[in-house]
Amino acid sequence: MPDTIKAWEGLAHRAPTAxxxxxxPGREFAAPPTDIDEPEPMDAAELDGLDLEGLTLGILYRKASGEESQRRVTLHRMKVSKGPALFIACFCHERQANRT
Structure with missing residues (x-):
């Protein structure tokens, strides 16, 4: 657990302030009122090792319940974990918060 806290402390200073x-245009980014589900795993081996820090993307986020929303996120880091899962640490502009 201390490593997790250390990681978040390290990301906190990099959260966008601007x-x-x-x-x-033509894309609406809106987050639903609640968002506590874990992201679903995806095959991302080809992304492992790429330096994408600071890249801002538009993503389609789907909760386990199937509810979808569009988000703008700025990447802090990405890492392939066990199997095809992808770990993303980013800042969500719709939520105004760091997300993993």
């Missing part, structure tokens, strides 16, 4: 990136 205004959020602009919304892409």
């Amino acid at each position: 205004k959020a990136p602009p919304v892409v």
Whole structure:
């Protein structure tokens, strides 16, 4: 657990303080009122080792319940974990919070 806390402390200073990136025309990014589910695993071996820190993306997020929302996130780091799972640490501009 201490390593997890250390990791979040390290990310906290990198959270964006400037205004959020602009919304892409024709795309609506909105988060549902609650968001506590873990991300689903995906095959991402080809992304392992790429330096994508600071990259801002638009993603489609799907909760385990099937509810979908579009999000703008700025990546802190990505790592392939066991199997095809991808670990993403990022800042979500819709939630105004760090997310994993």
